[in-house]
Each structure stands twice: as structure tokens, then as C-alpha cells.
Amino acid sequence: MNPLDDVVNLSRLQFAATALYHFLFVPLTLGLSWMLVIMESVYVMTGKEIYRDMTKFWGKLFGINFAMGVATGITLEFQFGTNWAYYSHYVGDIFGTPLAIEGLMAFFLESTFVGLFFFGWTKLSKVQHLGVTFLVAFGSSLSALWILIANGWMNHPVGAEFNYVTMRMELTSIVDVIFNPVAQVKFVHTVAAGYVTASMFVLGISSYYLLKARDIPFALRSFAIAAGFGLASTLSVIVLGDESGYTAGEVNKTKLAAIEAEWETQPAPAGITVVGWPNDQTEHTDYAVKIPYVLGLIATRSVDTPVTGIKELKQGNEVRIRNGMKAYAALTRLKSGDKSPEARAAFDALKDDLGYGLLLKKYAPKVIDATEAQIKLAVNDTVPHVAPMFWSFRIMVGLGLLFLFIFSCSFFFLIRKRLAAQRWLLKLAVLAIPLPWVAAELGWVVAEYGRQPWTIAGILPTHLSASTVPVGSLYFSLAGFLGFYTFLLVIEMTLMIKFARKGPSSLHTGNYHWEQPAAIAAMAANPATI
Amino acid sequence: MIWRRLHGRSLAAAITAALLLKMLILYALWRAFFAQPQAVHMHMPAAQVEQHLLGSAPATTGSSSLPSSSKGER
Numbered sequence: 001m002n003p004l005d006d007v008v009n010l011s012r013l014q015f016a017a018t019a020l021y022h023f024l025f026v027p028l029t030l031g032l033s034w035m036l037v038i039m040e041s042v043y044v045m046t047g048k049e050i051y052r053d054m055t056k057f058w059g060k061l062f063g064i065n066f067a068m069g070v071a072t073g074i075t076l077e078f079q080f081g082t083n084w085a086y087y088s089h090y091v092g093d094i095f096g097t098p099l100a101i102e103g104l105m106a107f108f109l110e111s112t113f114v115g116l117f118f119f120g121w122t123k124l125s126k127v128q129h130l131g132v133t134f135l136v137a138f139g140s141s142l143s144a145l146w147i148l149i150a151n152g153w154m155n156h157p158v159g160a161e162f163n164y165v166t167m168r169m170e171l172t173s174i175v176d177v178i179f180n181p182v183a184q185v186k187f188v189h190t191v192a193a194g195y196v197t198a199s200m201f202v203l204g205i206s207s208y209y210l211l212k213a214r215d216i217p218f219a220l221r222s223f224a225i226a227a228g229f230g231l232a233s234t235l236s237v238i239v240l241g242d243e244s245g246y247t248a249g250e251v252n253k254t255k256l257a258a259i260e261a262e263w264e265t266q267p268a269p270a271g272i273t274v275v276g277w278p279n280d281q282t283e284h285t286d287y288a289v290k291i292p293y294v295l296g297l298i299a300t301r302s303v304d305t306p307v308t309g310i311k312e313l314k315q316g317n318e319v320r321i322r323n324g325m326k327a328y329a330a331l332t333r334l335k336s337g338d339k340s341p342e343a344r345a346a347f348d349a350l351k352d353d354l355g356y357g358l359l360l361k362k363y364a365p366k367v368i369d370a371t372e373a374q375i376k377l378a379v380n381d382t383v384p385h386v387a388p389m390f391w392s393f394r395i396m397v398g399l400g401l402l403f404l405f406i407f408s409c410s411f412f413f414l415i416r417k418r419l420a421a422q423r424w425l426l427k428l429a430v431l432a433i434p435l436p437w438v439a440a441e442l443g444w445v446v447a448e449y450g451r452q453p454w455t456i457a458g459i460l461p462t463h464l465s466a467s468t469v470p471v472g473s474l475y476f477s478l479a480g481f482l483g484f485y486t487f488l489l490v491i492e493m494t495l496m497i498k499f500a501r502k503g504p505s506s507l508h509t510g511n512y513h514w515e516q517p518a519a520i521a522a523m524a525a526n527p528a529t530i
Numbered sequence: 531m532i533w534r535r536l537h538g539r540s541l542a543a544a545i546t547a548a549l550l551l552k553m554l555i556l557y558a559l560w561r562a563f564f565a566q567p568q569a570v571h572m573h574m575p576a577a578q579v580e581q582h583l584l585g586s587a588p589a590t591t592g593s594s595s596l597p598s599s600s601k602g603e604r
Binding site: 063064071075081082084086165167328358361467481484487491 | 541544545548549553555558559562563564567568573574576579580582584585
């Protein structure tokens with residue numbers, strides 16, 4: 001393998017590993033903060049102490065996650081300037097605003113009010129403390145918004161234009177960047193997934209207490225909030241996921257075609273492949289099981305608009321690559337000093353396809369002399385491998401349907417007051433605790449792997465975005481990051497398990513299971529029980 | 531070992547210790563691998579970007595495309 005291919009792939013691996021590790025902490029913070037707002041609101045409205053205890057106990061688990069997760073995203077920003085220098089230069093003018101706002105406003109808002117949440121119980125009134133909890137939740141969502149605006153721009157770069165003098169993208173409309181439809185859909189889908197994660201977390205741990213028959217009133221109330229909030233959130237994720245599919249159908253056609261293994265353009269409305277075995281070599285899905293019309297309805301919201309297949313998209317991309325070669329030649333002419341209006345006009349006419357021309361750089365360093373075979377290789381690169389997209393998406397959706405089943409059953413049996421008899425459901429809820437994280441990580445695989453071969457869709461190819469750092473440095477920093485995140489994860493799991501087992505007894509109010517005389521006696525006889 | 535050490539401490543003490551250790555590791559990683567970024571403040575010399583994107587040298591060869599003087603400065 002070419003040495004720099006190693007650098008690009010290692011840089012990608014490092015970014016993917018750190019982003020996926022970072023996102024283990026994020027969804028629980030996003031979701032649990034709003035659940036704390038619900039619990040504390042009930043406390044403020046009813047005055048019942050048990051809801052204050054619930055806010056404090058789940059707040060303690062929130063605090064563990066927040067403390068372990070805070071600043072874990074900064075490692076991604078480390079990598080921008082060092083491993084992805086060319087990408088950083090290209091996007092610097094666009095990303096500066098959202099990342100600065102995220103750092104200065106959202107992060108500090110969140111961090112400051114987290115401190116007040118923990119230390120303000122005796123110093124603030126009930127309503128003031130609720131306000132603080134609300135601001136923690138609001139700050140964490142705001143933080144996610146700005147990051148996803150930046151990420152959405154990478155998938156759909158609007159409100160910016162390439163400046164050949166500075167050789168970077170420059171902001172033309174911050175409003176377009178903020179209201180980018182991809183960013184908006186991504187934001188609501190991601191935060192709703194965070195709500196599902198937190199709901200399953202609370203539902204699973206509450207189910208554990210119910211199975212152990214301890215702290216029943218506390219567990220039942222927590223279970224009820226988690227079931228209601230989880231059911232609403234799961235339905236939101238499904239609806240917003242559908243909206244995400246529609247947006248992809250509008251602006252990320254290649255990603256959509258790869259997700260659906262849509263090799264050919266089917267007559268409208270296209271059927272959806274539920275399962276099958278996509279084969280990148282033969283460009284065919286073996287053993288495909290299809291449901292008619294569904295993909296067309298999801299992706300186009302109509303019965304007469306076709307969903308473009310991979311083969312047709314590749315034909316379009318070949319045209320853009322050939323235009324990109326001309327744009328590359330025009331840019332070279334401009335950079336060599338020809339500032340004539342004709343040279344400018346030649347570049348301006350084709351500059352939207354410059355990125356496609358740059359795809360050839362991997363095979364033909366001069367680009368303009370690329371052979372037909374090299375153009376064909378570049379055309380093949382314009383579509384990500386289909387099988388990882390196809391399966392990641394289907395496992396994510398399958399898990400989403402499982403969550404819908406669990407939350408629906410939980411809600412149903414709870415309002416029918418038949419929950420105690422459903423031990424299978426309580427056990428399933430405990431076992432399902434890690435699954436929302438699996439679904440969220442797969443969602444990111446679909447989103448980011450599906451953007452390949454680009455770092456900025458249609459503008460900058462991944463292989464031209466990476467810096468040229470030594471391979472050894474990448475291996476060592478990757479190992480350092482993996483060690484760092486694993487260390488945090490071990491601490492988080494250790495503390496979470498310790499305090500989840502203790503339950504509300506960890507609040508030392510004297511009202512809960514492990515503080516009762518019988519439990520204390522049992523614990524003294526066998527300390528391993530806690 | 532971590533379990534036993536954390537088990538005996540209060541939550542505040544455990545979190546404080548973990549946070550301090552975390553900051554220390556983050557600083558060490560940044561210092562060792564990321565303190566000298568090629569793109570300072572997400573910006574590079576336009577000429578270097580031009581050379582990378584438009585230069586006729588293969589974009590996928592060699593271990594560094596930095597000019598030798600730049601390497602020396604780093």
C-alpha cells in the first residue's frame with residue numbers, strides 16, 4: 001500500500017474511533033438532562049419529595065456521565081489542525097463561527113449550570129433550581145446544535161463559495177449555514193436519539209429495582225417517566241428519521257442509493273429492499289426482499305418521482321468529473337497569473353465541479369491528462385461501499401423498532417397496572433440498556449461513511465484533506481486516544497454500576513432500601529449484595 | 531483494581547481524581563502529538579494548499595509534502 005494511503009486511512013481511523021468513543025457520552029447527557037427537567041418540574045408542581053429524590057439520584061448518574069464526557073470532543077479539534085490540515089484550511093472560514101459559538105456560549109452555559117445544579121439545592125428556591133436544570137438541558141442541546149450545523153455543512157455545503165485566491169471555502173451566508181436543511185434534520189434526529197438513550201437507561205435501571213422488589217415507589221415513578229418520554233422520543237426518532245431520508249433523497253442522493261442498495265433507477269414509486277445481500281462487484285443485491293412503493297414514498301414524498309439508482313448516479317458523476325478536469329485546467333490557468341475575464345469566466349462556469357476533478361488526483365497527478373481507465377476508477381470512488389451502509393442502516397432501524405416495542409409495552413402495562421406480572425419485559429428492558437448506544441453509533445457510521453469519498457460533499461475529497469504527518473505519530477496518538485477513552489469508559493462504568501446498584505439509598509435520606517434495618521443487617525452479613 | 535479504589539471513595543473525590551487525571555492525559559496527548567498543527571487556527575499558506583491541490587507531484591506519495599524550511603521550523 002502507498003505510504004500516504006496509510007496516513008489517510010490511519011487519520012480516518014483515528015477520527016472515527018475518537019468520534020465514536022466521544023459519542024458514547026453525548027446521548028445520555030442530551031437525554032437525561034431533559035428527563036431531570038421533567039422530574040424536577042413534577043417536584044415543583046406537586047411538592048412531593050420523591051420527585052426531588054428522583055432528580056437528585058438520576059442527576060448523580062448524569063453528573064458521572066457529564067464529568068467523564070466533558071472535553072472528550074476536544075480531541076476531534078486537536079486532529080483538525082494536525083491530521084486534517086488541508087480540510088481545516090478549506091473549512092476554517094465556515095467552521096470558525098459555529099465552533100466558536102459552541103465553545104464560548106453553549107459549553108460554558110452547560111458547564112456553569114451543571115455546577116449550580118449540584119451545589120444549588122440548598123441555596124436556590126425550587127423554581128430557581130428548576131431554571132438551572134432547564135438551562136443545563138438547554139445548553140447541552142445548544143452545544144449539539146452548533147456541532148451538527150458544522151457537520152451538516154460537510155454533508156451539504158451551502159452558504160459558501162470557493163475563493164481561488166485564498167484556496168478555501170468562504171462564507172457567503174451564515175443564515176444558509178444555520179438553516180441548512182441537512183443540519184436541522186440531523187439535529188432533531190440526534191437529540192431525539194439521545195432522549196431514547198436516556199429513557200432506556202432510566203427504564204432499564206428502574207426495571208432492575210422492580211425485579212429486585214426494592215424502592216418500588218421510586219422505581220415505578222422513574223419507570224413511568226422513562227416509558228412516556230421514551231415512547232414519545234422513539235416515535236419522534238422514527239418520524240425524524242423518515243424526514244432525514246427525504247432530505248437525503250433531495251441533497252444526498254448517492255448516500256441514499258447506497259443505504260438502500262438501489263443499483264438501478266426503478267420506475268416510480270420505487271420499492272424498498274428490506275433485506276438482501278448487496279454485492280459491490282456485481283452491482284446487484286442477491287436474495288433481495290422488497291416492499292413495493294415504500295422507498296419512493298419515503299425519499300420523494302410522491303408516487304411519480306423516481307429514486308435515482310447508483311448506476312445512473314455514476315453516469316452523472318462521470319460528467320461532473322470531466323467538467324472537473326476542465327475546472328482544474330481553468331484554475332491552473334488562473335493561478336499561473338492569467339487574470340483575464342475569459343480565464344475567470346471559464347473557471348466560474350465550471351467551479352462547482354472542481355471537487356470532482358480533484359477525485360482524479362489520486363490516479364492522475366496532473367488531473368487534466370487522466371486516461372479513460374483513471375476516470376473510470378474515480379467514478380467508482382464516488383459511491384461508498386454499499387454493504388456497510390446497507391447493514392448499518394438496517395440494524396439501526398431494527399433496533400429502533402425494538403425500542404418502540406419495549407416502550408409501547410412498558411407504557412401499556414404500566415397504565416393497565418399489570419407491570420409487575422411482566423417480568424419478561426422488565427428483564428428485556430435491563431438487557432436493552434446498551435442498545436440505544438449501538439443504534440446511535442451505527443447512525444453515525446451511516447452518516448459519515450456514507451459521505452465518502454468526500455470530507456466536504458462534492459467539494460473536497462478525503463484523500464486530499466489529510467495532512468502528511470508521520471505514520472508512527474498517528475499510530476502512537478491513536479493508541480494514546482484509545483487508552484484515554486477506554487480509561488474514561490472504565491471509570492464511568494465502574495461508578496455507574498456502583499451507584500445504580502445503591503439506587504436512591506446513595507442520597508442518604510434514610511427512606512430507601514439499603515438504609516432500612518433489615519437491609520442493613522443483610523448487607524452486614526453479605527457486603528457483596530450491594 | 532480501579533473498582534476497589536473507586537468503591538472506597540466518595541463520588542466527589544472519585545470524579546475530582548478522574549477529572550484531574552483526564553486533564554493531565556489530554557494535555558500530555560496534545561503536547562506530544564498535536565501542539566504543532568500544520569493548519570494554525572484552521573489556516574494554511576495559500577501557496578502550500580495550491581501546491582497540494584494543483585501541484586503535479588502525486589498527492590499520494592512521500593511521507594510529507596511540507597517544504598523543507600517549514601519542516602525545519604516545526
